[in-house]
Amino acid sequence: MCCSGEPGHPRYRNGDPEDQLFTEGELLFRRYKAEHFQNGRLLPAAFKFPRQSFNREKYSRPEDVLHSDCCEGQKLQDGWGVLECSSTNLPTPIDGHDGRTFQFEAIHKPLECCSAHTEVCCKAEGEFIDEPSKRVRDTFRVRLAQRMTVRIKASR
């Protein structure tokens, strides 16, 4: 995919390495659809599991997540906003009730046209786990939704 090259575009990778150092309180940004914010609450339906995508604050402005370079080339219309949460205050750990405890952490995964791209990954005993039980998946989605706050309100 070609990057837009538009003035003010999000930071491109340009060969930069991954940077896994997240300072205390560094924010993560994510776009949301207006319909997923109801009665002052973000709905867990806004998140898939696993590996939810975010932009990290160190390499991104909040509005960058709405730019086509960070949306696989999609030009978003009205009805989108931006959420934020702290990368060091994710809802972790979560007890799997199967003897395992699941940890969640931000991993920097820069894309060519969106250097700030970051994923929140699930681990147990040091291994990446993409399909824990439904109990773990939905408990995480619920708690993540509760930690996210609106940075840029979605127009309806």
Next chain:
Amino acid sequence: MPAIQVQVPPERGSFRLDRFRPAIHRVETLAYNQRIGEWLRWPEQSNFLTVKYGLIDAEGALDRISNMKRGWDSYGAEPPDGNAVRASREILQELAGALILPSTIVPSAEGGVSIYFMTGHRTVYIESYNQGSQTLVMYDQDGTAEVLEIGPDISRTDVADRILAYLG
């Protein structure tokens, strides 16, 4: 000396209800009786109409959701498929029978349909996935969540009672 005329009140007869009968008959028209009958049946009809219009709204939401494209959430989510929409419609009809109507119905980034029921501090959702399974999730503002798979963990016929008990 003139005689004193004493004013004697007219004799009071017994209360005669039949004096009002013509007036009562005048308002007891057919329309009046129908109106009273409707009024007495109002709570029942009100529930019926609430459920009816609630299901019409839900059907509209499901129609809209069933026409979504791949990547509708801009993060590559699958659109809800026919299985998820059908399962959602069925459970909505069952819940409507218990007078439970959704607060909102949205597509899920997991690939499926999410039906939400909300009160002040508590939320319940039922997620119907494209693969065919359904999950009931109940959570409060502290993030205490109970996750039940419909079928293995809770029978579908018990879902309505469980929601009512949780939301109060």
